[in-house]
Amino acid sequence: MRVLHAVTLHSPSHAFGGPVRVALNLSKGLRARGHEARLLALGDGFEKWPTAVEGVPAKLFPARRLLPLGFSGMTSPALVASAGRLVRDADVVHVHLARDLVTLPVALAALRAGKPLVLQTHGMVDPSEKLLAKVLDAVAVRRLLRGADTVLYLTPHEREGLDAVVGAPLANTVRLVNGTPAQEERPAPQGAPRILYSARLQARKRPVDFVDAAPAVLAEHPDAHFVVAGPDEGELGAVRARIGSLGLTDRFTVPGALSGEQVLAELRRAHVYVLPSVDEPFPMSVLEALAVGVPSVVTHSNGLARDIARAGAGRAIEPGPEGVAAAVLDLLDPAANRGASLAARELADGSFSMDAVLDTLLPVYGAALRS
Secondary structure, eight states, X not given: OEEEEEEEEEOTTOTTOHHHHHHHXXXXXXXXXXXXXEEEEEEOSOSSOOSEETTEEEEEEEOEEOSSSGGGGEEOHHHHHHHHHHHHTOXXXXXXXXXXXXXXXXXXXXXHHTOOEEEEOTTOSOOOOOHHHHHHIIIIIHHHHHHSSEEEESSHHHHHXXXXXXXXXXXXXXXXXXXXXXXXXXXXXXXXXXXXXXXOBOGGGOHHHHHHTHHHHHHXXXXXXXXXXXXXXXXXHXXXXXXXXXXXXXXXXXXXXXXXXXXXXXXXXXXXXXXXXXXXXXXXXXXXXXXXXXXXXXXXXXXXXXXXXXXXXXXXXXXXXXXXHHHHHHHTSHHHHHHHHHHHHHHHHHHSBHHHXXXXXHHXXXXXHHO
């Protein structure tokens, strides 16, 4: 089976975050099972233009910014012009849908061509009062959500949002959780406590809360070190300013965007992983931490919060630095850390393995092909 995965943007800094990681993980899993999977996306920031990403064949088109609207304002006339031909070469078109000028044209081309179409929205298509969102919903989004063979959602909250966008309950939905490949277990943590944040630096993810939690942790562990990693989406200045105002420059490392291998290397050194964001649907960074065996701290509005709390794989907290600090201190206890680490590995291997995800996804593809 030939599967085309279309996603908005791939870049060396991994600026588009989780949807690209999901597309790559699914593609690699499909290829391991004997299927042909490839990636279609905009590309940005490459010195040497890749024809494959992590072993997955990829067709990347140079990104052009038409409007000052972040990812929504990026497109490629060549990609849009080629969309019809690209979807015709696939048996199934799997679009990681956002309100943008990349995934919408590809999904529309698949719909026009009568190709089996699977949409996965990753929480990116939710009710919005923004003018651009209303226009795109009226022109394309509702048509696509109704016309796709299957719409994949992560959480009940996301499903309710999709129904609200359409204005009626969707009948073509299937829940598909994110999965993560099996990872080598981290060694037992050694030396001074190392606490990691690795995600985009944007307001909703609250990296400043991570910084503000540091003084309380340092009061009990004065040798602790904190890492704030990830591409900047507006909060880097605030993060650096807060570190400086607290006088903690020597306690923090801010390395910027990391490659996938570098993220895993940081996770294997970390005692605790923290993602203090709110309304996070199903973060891949947390799944990767769990797979490595790093106890994780998330807020209650995180889509993984209940699973983590139930399994004892970390802590679910109210948003804010006080909760972050208390949870980190709890998990720095050696016995608590060891128990949470084992639970994290079991949770990742049991509920969020790629085999479990593919066992759900492949019947979705089969039903789309039959229809």
